[in-house]
């Protein structure tokens with residue numbers, strides 16, 4: 001099974017009122033946990049690598065492992081560059097066999113974002129690769145950039161941006177945020193569904209992407225802490241909100257933090273209960289199983305992408 005782009009996936013997801021999970025991968029166990037989860041639920045999946053993941057594992061290793069996963073499972077898999085910072089990163093990903101790229105120009109002003117995104121779109125489309133762009137800024141940490149406040153996406157600007165750049169999907173800011181600390185402890189989580197609705201109305205049939213969409217399950221955080229961790233005040237996006245977004249124009253939901261937390265909790269448990277253990281397969285295997293469970297849960301209860309192959 002060759003790797004696919006997200007074009008067909010998004011078309012079907014939009015029409016079917018569900019979303020595709022985009023999970024970040026950095027190594028073999030994370031990759032296997034994700035694809036085993038997707039395979040078990042008969043769901044398409046997007047595997048995404050940040051530039052730091054490419055640096056950590058190497059683009060050739062990642063591509064080879066992902067191709068092996070597609071061949072072994074037979075499910076639809078797209079390999080996506082997450083938060084590509086510039087055309088160079090995009091070129092490297094495309095040369096490495098990625099089928100989809102994100103160019104994240106959200107920290108530039110509107111005109112500069114349009115100009116750079118357009119350049120990426122022209123290059124990627126000439127190579128048969130689709131492009132996710134971003135408009136609006138998520139509060140919190142993103143790569144090396146820290147934003148104190150959300151800059152919510154302006155729906156009229158979104159229309160102009162999509163028309164002028166020719167991007168294939170658009171990541172928007174409606175209140176999600178990267179990492180495990182998305183809201184202050186005493187703050188009631190909320191998303192700007194009014195903005196999503198307006199964008200959906202003004203850009204019919206256009207796939208929207210949500211970054212920073214981990215739910216940060218309190219039980220998983222508690223398990224990390226029970227077995228020696230120290231993670232305070234973690235908070236994510238409530239599952240019902242994500243499910244609602246998936247039923248609307250959101251076709252891609254990005255999750256990384258939830259995989260990290262699940263894997264860490266499982267590994268901590270192995271070490272805490274078996275201090276003499278030193279076979280990496282025992283703890284990495286437990287981490288892999290935990291990731292599979294998270295992915296199955298997301299597909300079933302958040303994304304709605306089970307049995308959509």
Ligand SMILES: O=C(CO)COP(=O)(O)O
Pocket residue numbers: 024082083177178179180210211212213214215254255256257258
């Ligand atoms: O958006 C993400 C990757 O691009 C991941 O978001 P989380 O940190 O909420 O998992």
Ligand SMILES: O=C[C@H](O)COP(=O)(O)O
Pocket residue numbers: 024050051052053082083143178256257
């Ligand atoms: O949005 C960022 C992803 O969670 C990837 O994070 P990373 O750059 O640490 O690999």
Ligand SMILES: [Zn+2]
Pocket residue numbers: 104105106107134137138142
């Ligand atoms: Zn961004």
Ligand SMILES: [Zn+2]
Pocket residue numbers: 083178211212254
């Ligand atoms: Zn992101």
